[in-house]
Amino acid sequence: MSPIASFAPPRIATAVPTTEQWDYHEFAFNGPSGGNPFTDVDLAATFSHGSTQLHVPGFYDGDGVYRIRFMPTLPGEWTFVTSSNVSALNGKAGRLHAVAARGANHGPVRVANTFHFAHADGTPHRSFGTTAYSMAHQGDVLERQTLETLAAAPFNKVRLCVFPKRYAYTASEPEFYPFEGTAPCAWDFTRFNPAFFQHFESILLKLRELNIQADLILLHPYDRGHWGFDRMPPEADDRYLKYAVARFAAFRNVWWSLANEHDFMKEKQPDDWHRFGPLVAEADPYGHLLSVHNGFVIFDHWKPWVSHVSMQNGSAVADFGRAGIYRDVYRKPIVYDECKYEGDIDQRWGNLSAEEMVHRFWQGMIAGTYVGHGETYKHPDDVIWWARGGKLHGQSPARIEFFRKLLDTAPPEGLDPIDKWQDLHTVGQPGKYYLIYFGKETPNEWRFELPRQGLATGMKFRLDIVDTWNMTVTQSNGAYSINADTTYRYHADGDPTIALPGRPWMALRLTRIDTGEEIAAVDRVIYGES
């Protein structure tokens, strides 16, 4: 992880500005400050590059300044022209020169290979998320500490709320509020507070510099009417969502999470979410990932605007054979964004052992899905990572980092179950790469045995024994040569059995080590029998 470097936002250019592909540039315009600029003034721009046109909403940023924040999706020359119901803002034209992305800038994350993710430039994104819901509402000192922690942590995504949170361990008032008005609940929902959003954007930008996806929770129930942001009228909800998209969509690291625990927002009905989803999808020029996270009622993730499944069901990653069930249902990436938290609080959702948290990451991965981390250790000042950020105190992040690095050599197309209803321990790509995980079992040996899909006699594999808790990788002997000796499962020449240490949390990694013709000859066999 790179240290936190310069967090200065890009400046407003005066001539033909230049920016990097998937970075952003802001175009600022002076306009009316009287009346209510948030509701009276419409502003947008159409950006063009060859046959590509993007409709980019603008926003009022206070003090008579209107902005259009644009993320070029292609390198080269872009032109734009504005449209507005205010003549001073209408018909403004301009240009932007986008240079190729460099370094760690791989563009926004998209769905790839049905069940997985990749950046826009094709770089795989294996989601290893964490949760710090209210990290952006803690004041400078704690917010900086949180970002420093993230810079040294293994996570490439963080779930955070746009609105402040009021819940167990999180009762303080924030420095900024999203609307004009008076705390706790006298708000003018027609007037946003630019300072709130500017501050939030500074966090987004810092996460972007750390190459961390910001899984933005646009609405949440942890307000219970205290501020009332959980029970705004429909037109205020819609206006807020459009304003958030206009401000945030140009950050390449943004994912839209319409809600945390949508069904716990008792003032919202299913129809509201089905209105919010298309509204956000249509307003966003860039097609960022878009999901809805559940409490007890799982969302209708089959809706076409839902990009991936953001699932709370810790039970599904607690044992074998569960996590993959949602894959077949939705045919989208599955992210267990809340599988309970490593910690020691009394609530049963907040006292997983570190071993159990790491186990859940493995359970998710061997089912071809992804898991998010959270931490809830008691703290004298109630600075608990899951809610406020701060420091990590648990034992799981080091193992999660080990796991993430272990996958650096895994196939870029992602890990999929090989024989989904028969072999619940094995994931990989048939004939190329396998991870086999034993969880709480403590085997003393493993008979070399793989599902037949994609295998043929003579293929050679390297076998590594992985201790997922002690973070070791040990190669077993030399190459193992496949023998297609039985109907459903193939073994290795000599039918070898490999010694294992009789401890829990062990895994195996098998990597194909002969290449070329043989691989080409063996197409993946897609479940040839009933």
Place this chain on the structure above:
Amino acid sequence: MSPIASFAPPRIATAVPTTEQWDYHEFAFNGPSGGNPFTDVDLAATFSHGSTQLHVPGFYDGDGVYRIRFMPTLPGEWTFVTSSNVSALNGKAGRLHAVAARGANHGPVRVANTFHFAHADGTPHRSFGTTAYSMAHQGDVLERQTLETLAAAPFNKVRLCVFPKRYAYTASEPEFYPFEGTAPCAWDFTRFNPAFFQHFESILLKLRELNIQADLILLHPYDRGHWGFDRMPPEADDRYLKYAVARFAAFRNVWWSLANEHDFMKEKQPDDWHRFGPLVAEADPYGHLLSVHNGFVIFDHWKPWVSHVSMQNGSAVADFGRAGIYRDVYRKPIVYDECKYEGDIDQRWGNLSAEEMVHRFWQGMIAGTYVGHGETYKHPDDVIWWARGGKLHGQSPARIEFFRKLLDTAPPEGLDPIDKWQDLHTVGQPGKYYLIYFGKETPNEWRFELPRQGLATGMKFRLDIVDTWNMTVTQSNGAYSINADTTYRYHADGDPTIALPGRPWMALRLTRIDTGEEIAAVDRVIYGES
């Protein structure tokens, strides 16, 4: 089970006919026999009863005879009038007197309480199905034996194919073919063979007399082009489905299963199934249950015309915490119609032990879902129950019967998980009734402990220890009185521990034995915390 009694179909009445509600009556009309009556002639009737109107399709039954087969859904006076493009069949009017249903006639099965089933008169239907795909194409002797076996078996549903099956262990030609033409594959898909359908209906009627639901598989892949019924052109598929609905819908015991293993019918595309479903739903005047069974690709069961989930995923009922996952996704009844079969054939889908088959029934039930049976023991003449029917040889049916009878005292509203992601062993109705299942675990004791939902201090329960394999029910002591002593899980006064025999396949049944005010005071608590 009642013995097989009279199988004579209802006769065609000449004056004002009388039939029982949810029985059927046939109205016959003479019409043209020239040309192609199957394609040239449209016939339907509108049946009226007060404000209720049902549009009932008719069908050509050969020899110049057209029939309208009608199942009265209400007792009392019905009138009808026909419509046809042939004047001899158009505008025919008539009456039917329906008397109240009697005896075992509870009407067709519907979805009840979201996840369960009940007959039209409200009688609960707990689905205990079996599978004998080709039982209707085996000739009189074997067909009669199959029905005699079913008469003595615990099953209240059977999955069977309309079209003959050609697969492992099932290679013989049937006595009847559904179309005019010459076997194996020279068919006139525009002309049905009434004898085929009359024969099939005799089987449906016999199943009806046995109170067995006929889960009719309308299309299946076990043809592989031999007869070509798996690859008819779209217009032939549609005509066949409409004809099948016109003939079969008046049987109250019919469920429509559009396909077995829909995705293994490689000539059909998703759009075909999405056309077939609404076609059948619209043609059926009675709204019979309608589902699509999968091979490896799970169907889009969220479609509104899908009444319940017909699932093949044996893995989901093999261990705790899996089967219920689909409930929350689809919010419909889940039926594991293929969980593999009890038997000893080489294929891994056909060699479950009897213990494992019974275990899967219990796994399904404790997740609030339903499971279907099948049997594949080798037989010298390849008369294997799963395909052809005949006799049952396995050990699971007796335990399934025990299980079914055990549930006679369960709440009529169905069994639901009480604390769905936390307690994977317990199902029931909060504060009323619980089943707790241990599966392969062999506990020597059980601490009296229940999820708190619906419970309050002082409620009294009877506790029975159930041996699901040895089929015994043993009461434990007297009453246990609830003590609301901890946050998530409540115990009994004195915190008792109950001795268990240290064997697998054990379960507990807890039945509330104080009634009245206390029950009324304790509303079901729906998951009060996160």
